[in-house]
Amino acid sequence: MNHLEKAKEALETVKTAIDAVHHAANHERKVLGEKTMNGHYVKALQELEKVKVHAESLVHRAEAQGN
Secondary structure, three states: OOHHHHHHHHHHHHHHHHHHHHHHHHHHHHHHOOOOOOHHHHHHHHHHHHHHHHHHHHHHHHHHHOO
C-alpha cells in the first residue's frame, strides 16, 4: 500500500468517525427531546474536523508527489 492509498484510507476513516458521532449526537438529542446537541459531541466533532483537515492535506501532498 503506497502513501496515497494510506492517506485516502485515513481520510475515509475520519469521515466515518464524523458520521458516527453525528448519528449518535442526533439520536441522543432526539431521545432526550433536546433542541441542541450535547457539548461533548460538539467538541468531539470539532476535533475530528481538525483531523479531517490534516488527513485531506496528506492526501493532497501524496497526490502532488505522485505516490
